[in-house]
Amino acid sequence: MSERTKAAEPATTLTRDDLEWLTELMDVDSVSPLEGGPLDGAARAQRVFVAGAEARxxxxxxxxxxxxxxxxxxxxxxxVREAARRDLAGFLAGQPSAVVALGAPQPEERRLVINFHMDTVGPHVxxxxxxxxxxxxxxxxDKGPGVAALAGVAAAFAEDPSLARRIEVQIASVPGEEGGAMGTYGTRALVDAGYTGRLMVFAEPTGGRFMDACTAAMTPRITVRGEDSTDDHPGDGHNATVALGFLADFLARRLGPLAHGMGAKLCVAGLHTGHAHNRVYGGGELLLNIAYPSAEQAELxxxxxxxxxxxxxxxFTAAHAQDPFNRRTVRDWRRTVRLDWLKRGLPTLDNRDAEAELLLGRAGFVRHDGMADGSAFTCDAIWAPAPGRYVAMCGPGRLDANGAHTPGEHVHLDDLDDYAHRIKALVHAFATSTD
Incomplete structure (x- = not known):
């Protein structure tokens, strides 16, 4: 059953003007620079976001x-380091964060923060x-959930003007969630600067449920740095294609089940050596991505x-002992095959809070244990937890069912309406809890 059919009542919080604003925002190409997008894409999108928020x-x-x-x-x-190294000033200027707020400034215990990310995966659609x-x-x-959340907050304050002196609601629009950036220069910077609240909702597509635990990810890279040779003398070179292809299969067979048994996920990702048919490539790389539920499992x-x-x-040595075309690859394995890490040491999220969970429940959000069934995913909420805060991921649609990261990415307007309606209810519930 879809989110729409389960909604307690029809929601009309998202207006025609909001939809026009959302499509204007989506029309801006804010693909992460780490995914081939323009350096200033997020900056241009943030200007559209701030203007629309101020108009509301x-x-x-x-x-x-x-x-x-x-x-x-x-x-x-x-x-991230490599992208910044190519053009530090351009990279930083093109990746601003924006925070907009309703209500008088309040201490953290009277502040609700809703976070969404402005950067997207590529290509732009x-x-x-x-x-x-x-x-x-x-x-x-994540633009649809962000705009819907803002519409819900605005509707709550319009319904009850006393909210403006009782609570503060901030909406944080951040870059650096996609492309493996992991929020290290977006959400983390805002958390460090104190843009935090008693309740922090990350508007990620979770099917309208809320999850309070999420994985982090690490990215090992295995490289071969040997010598090329021609197809006339294939045994004279180091064959990175054979070595890395073997490693991709070997690690899928051996590391994959181990990760699965720990509740982690292994993605055997990109493998590249070359494109020509008449050449032995002596260099190449294999990328893995490992999403893990705890730091201890990550280290193991x-x-x-x-x-x-x-x-x-x-x-590999045993398999190719009699293979004349890979003798140099076997002989020089320890010298030419290397492991390094593109991403490692990131925290995970795992928090509970009975009082805050009750507030989300009153707004129509149901808690879901994503770690138990494997539906937990990695996002930049990992930087937000601290004593006195409750952090939850909650938004309309689902990553898989709604084609996120695919050319067919979509959302039903009824689901955005429903989410805006529930966010409105959450604002009212939060205000009541602080009285």
């Missing part, structure tokens, strides 16, 4: 680029409305990977 009565309390020192922290993923279904990049991940899986790579060397 919100005050912009932050609109600025991340500071360079954020990128110097050890857990910042290598692709322009918005298209087909009946009540909105297609395009960001429809469900990292250690297991190193052990398995040595076992893989032994198995």
């Amino acid at each position: 009565g919100f005050k912009a309390v932050l609109h600025e680029a991340p500071q360079p020192e954020l990128l110097e922290r050890p857990e910042v993923p290598a692709p 322009a918005p298209r409305l087909d009946g009540r279904v909105l297609y395009g990049r960001g429809a469900v991940d 899986l990292a250690a297991s990977l190193e052990v398995l790579l040595e076992e893989a060397r032994s198995e």
